Amino acid sequence: xxxxxxxxxxxxxxxxxxxxxxxxxxxxLGYNIESLCVAATTDPEISKITLVSKSNSDxxxxxxxxxxxxxxxxxxxxxxxxxxxxxELILIGIKLQQEHRAxxxxxxDIFGCKIISMKSDYYILEVVDNKEKIETVLNYFAxxxxxxIARTGVIALQKDK
Amino acid sequence: MQKAAILEKCGFFIKIxxxxxxxxxxxxILQTLKEEGTEVIFGYPGANTLPIHDRLMESPIKHxxxxxxxxxxxxxxxxxxxxxxVGVCLSTSGPGATNMVTGIATAYxxxxxxxxxxxxxxxNLLGSDAFQETDIIGITMPITKHSxxxxxxxxxxxTLKEAFELARSGRPGPVLxxxxxxxxxxxxxxxxxxxxxxxxxxxxxxxxEKLEQIKQIATYLNRAERPIIIIGGGVKLxxxxxxLSELIKKGRIPFVTTMMGIGSIDSSNGFNLGxxxxxxxxxxxxxxHHSDFILAVGTRFSDRSTSNIEEFAPLATIAQIDxxxxxxxxxxxxxxxxxxxxxxxxxxxxPLVEKKERPEWFQRINKERELSEKRGSREGCGPAGKLxxxxxxVMPEKTTAVADVGLNQIWTVRSWQPKTPRGLITCGGMxxxxxxxxxxxxxxxxxxxxxxxAFSGDGGFYMNIQELATISxxxxxxKIVVFNNGNLGMIRQLQDLFYGARFNACELGNxxxxxxxxxxxxxxxxxxxxxxxxxxIEKMRKTDGPYLLEVMVDPDTxxxxxxxxxxxxxxxxxxxxx
Numbered sequence: 001x002x003x004x005x006x007x008x009x010x011x012x013x014x015x016x017x018x019x020x021x022x023x024x025x026x027x028x029l030g031y032n033i034e035s036l037c038v039a040a041t042t043d044p045e046i047s048k049i050t051l052v053s054k055s056n057s058d059x060x061x062x063x064x065x066x067x068x069x070x071x072x073x074x075x076x077x078x079x080x081x082x083x084x085x086x087x088e089l090i091l092i093g094i095k096l097q098q099e100h101r102a103x104x105x106x107x108x109d110i111f112g113c114k115i116i117s118m119k120s121d122y123y124i125l126e127v128v129d130n131k132e133k134i135e136t137v138l139n140y141f142a143x144x145x146x147x148x149i150a151r152t153g154v155i156a157l158q159k160d161k
Numbered sequence: 162m163q164k165a166a167i168l169e170k171c172g173f174f175i176k177i178x179x180x181x182x183x184x185x186x187x188x189x190i191l192q193t194l195k196e197e198g199t200e201v202i203f204g205y206p207g208a209n210t211l212p213i214h215d216r217l218m219e220s221p222i223k224h225x226x227x228x229x230x231x232x233x234x235x236x237x238x239x240x241x242x243x244x245x246x247v248g249v250c251l252s253t254s255g256p257g258a259t260n261m262v263t264g265i266a267t268a269y270x271x272x273x274x275x276x277x278x279x280x281x282x283x284x285n286l287l288g289s290d291a292f293q294e295t296d297i298i299g300i301t302m303p304i305t306k307h308s309x310x311x312x313x314x315x316x317x318x319x320t321l322k323e324a325f326e327l328a329r330s331g332r333p334g335p336v337l338x339x340x341x342x343x344x345x346x347x348x349x350x351x352x353x354x355x356x357x358x359x360x361x362x363x364x365x366x367x368x369x370e371k372l373e374q375i376k377q378i379a380t381y382l383n384r385a386e387r388p389i390i391i392i393g394g395g396v397k398l399x400x401x402x403x404x405l406s407e408l409i410k411k412g413r414i415p416f417v418t419t420m421m422g423i424g425s426i427d428s429s430n431g432f433n434l435g436x437x438x439x440x441x442x443x444x445x446x447x448x449x450h451h452s453d454f455i456l457a458v459g460t461r462f463s464d465r466s467t468s469n470i471e472e473f474a475p476l477a478t479i480a481q482i483d484x485x486x487x488x489x490x491x492x493x494x495x496x497x498x499x500x501x502x503x504x505x506x507x508x509x510x511x512p513l514v515e516k517k518e519r520p521e522w523f524q525r526i527n528k529e530r531e532l533s534e535k536r537g538s539r540e541g542c543g544p545a546g547k548l549x550x551x552x553x554x555v556m557p558e559k560t561t562a563v564a565d566v567g568l569n570q571i572w573t574v575r576s577w578q579p580k581t582p583r584g585l586i587t588c589g590g591m592x593x594x595x596x597x598x599x600x601x602x603x604x605x606x607x608x609x610x611x612x613x614x615a616f617s618g619d620g621g622f623y624m625n626i627q628e629l630a631t632i633s634x635x636x637x638x639x640k641i642v643v644f645n646n647g648n649l650g651m652i653r654q655l656q657d658l659f660y661g662a663r664f665n666a667c668e669l670g671n672x673x674x675x676x677x678x679x680x681x682x683x684x685x686x687x688x689x690x691x692x693x694x695x696x697x698i699e700k701m702r703k704t705d706g707p708y709l710l711e712v713m714v715d716p717d718t719x720x721x722x723x724x725x726x727x728x729x730x731x732x733x734x735x736x737x738x739x
Binding site: 016017020021024028061062065066068069070071072 | 298299302303306307310327485486487488490491
């Protein structure tokens with residue numbers, strides 16, 4: 001699907017089947033969900049869904065209206081880059097080759113990564129940052145032998161509430 | 162193991178003796194339905210709903226056994242549209258539930274308040290691909306306002322109450338409640354759990370903002386030189402017909418309707434220009450095109466109403482009022498919006514609207530009316546339209562007409578002049594062939610003191626023909642008029658006009674003797690030509706019970722004018738040679 005990435009934040013009732021209904025809206029309109037994070041808020045009856053999807057602006061408006069139609073959706077907000085703080089967590093597993101040891105140590109330092117597991121030939125690094133920074137880190141480590149990654153997808157909060 | 166113990170283990174046993182002070186899930190459902198005003202259920206039983214059918218024998222709620230679950234949903238829909246109450250339909254799990262899908266979707270598209278109760282396998286079998294297990298919640302997610310799976314007998318009452326509240330509040334719609342058999346047979350004390358499951362929605366507009374928006378819309382309306390009101394189905398649903406009529410008369414504002422809005426306001430008050438859209442009235446479409454201000458009330462601007470949205474009402478400022486925030490600006494970008502209960506909004510707007518004569522605007526409209534009459538646009542329904550008018554003339558004033566889908570629908574909605582907002586029922590959004598006969602059953606049961614006439618084509622009639630058995634069994638005095646052109650007429654017209662007259666898959670043929678079929682079902686029937694219908698209409702009128710009138714129509718009888726796909730509302734075709 002072509003189009004810009006849109007970051008949508010939703011408050012929903014914390015009940016079975018709600019996520020499926022939300023995801024179903026994107027599925028039936030033909031939009032892929034690029035990333036999705038869900039967890040309860042300070043109110044255990046309400047969950048927050050943060051979702052990134054690609055579409056053009058008109059389609060996003062239509063999608064938002066379909067989401068608002070769902071009985072269990074309390075609020076739908078589209079967040080822009082400027083008005084929100086965005087973070088993503090990524091774990092990177094790197095096969096360690098001796099000749100890269102010094103470079104990896106330097107990169108860990110420069111990018112502010114955390115080494116959370118270290119064996120003789122395998123590191124797992126943790127990076128928490130915005131999407132651009134994470135892409136930069138991934139691009140840097142790619143030639144050094146990334147074995148595996150796991151990323152959470154974007155979570156975000158509005159700067160002004 | 163003793164029989165009772167085996168039955169209990171299988172989830173069939175209804176615990177009456179040991180739990181005298183308690184009620185089963187099935188009993189709670191029936192009691193809650195009664196408390197919510199349910200008088201009738203349209204259904205079809207299966208093993209998984211037998212706990213309910215068993216307890217129905219002691220309930221004041223009457224169950225009508227339909228011959229197909231799709232028809233049960235349409236009947237509940239017709240009942241709801243005719244009465245303004247919530248319709249209830251019931252099916253078993255698996256194929257029973259999936260058969261109801263078309264009926265549920267039809268209700269969803271036209272915002273009919275409906276409760277669809279579906280049986281389900283016992284909770285311990287969910288996900289095991291058990292016999293007649295289907296994920297009906299998953300299947301119906303996009304076509305219900307909401308759905309519930311009953312997990313526990315303790316939550317049955319609160320869930321049912323919430324389902325009714327959802328079905329009839331805000332923008333009404335169908336709500337599905339899936340009922341595992343063991344929940345129906347389990348027991349608990351009624352009122353054992355308070356209804357704490359109410360969903361809360363964000364308040365979109367504060368009362369102060371609302372009043373400002375009403376004032377703003379009224380100001381635009383007063384300033385407008387060529388204003389028009391579009392009335393959608395939401396006006397009937399919001400019970401705002403009287404208030405809107407008052408506003409129209411005070412401001413002398415002409416109005417058009419969508420197909421679902423037909424009948425909202427007495428069409429004889431002189432301000433009605435007809436209905437808009439693909440098969441709408443030429444005058445209605447052209448007036449919209451030339452207007453400078455549109456007040457759209459209770460309509461979502463469906464593509465059938467607007468045709469090409471890029472060219473819709475190019476000169477107009479558009480204001481939209483709807484209770485459903487998601488319908489505002491969904492299909493057409495609007496300049497002013499008001500999310501509100503329509504009746505409240507219009508009531509507050511009436512004192513703000515100025516009395517105005519608007520002579521130039523009406524002069525222009527009258528000129529357009531003359532031109533369109535010269536072009537012969539009123540003759541578009543031909544002899545079929547005349548026949549429908551003749552039937553209306555001989556029937557009592559408050560007769561309800563139920564139209565199916567196809568040419569017969571356009572003939573009916575353009576020729577039947579409903580005297581009350583609920584005097585014409587048809588399915589707009591979904592275009593479901595086979596709707597009219599079962600919906601007429603529901604309507605007749607809902608308004609027993611009124612006559613009900615179902616209009617259908619041969620194609621739609623065949624789709625739920627089995628319901629003649631229901632009509633016959635209950636001796637429901639429903640009148641059925643079937644226009645038989647031996648074809649899928651609308652498809653034939655489209656192939657004729659836009660596919661070079663290459664007719665394919667549209668001919669049904671005339672080998673079926675409909676009169677004999679009806680008589681085989683135990684229903685009196687007769688056959689007439691569309692050009693010579695008097696004797697048949699007379700016989701139908703005089704028959705006390707149900708009657709089927711087969712009307713033979715030439716397959717080249719089409720409906721005009723119409724807007725070809727992709728064109729604007731003023732680019733109409735008036736005849737086959739255009």
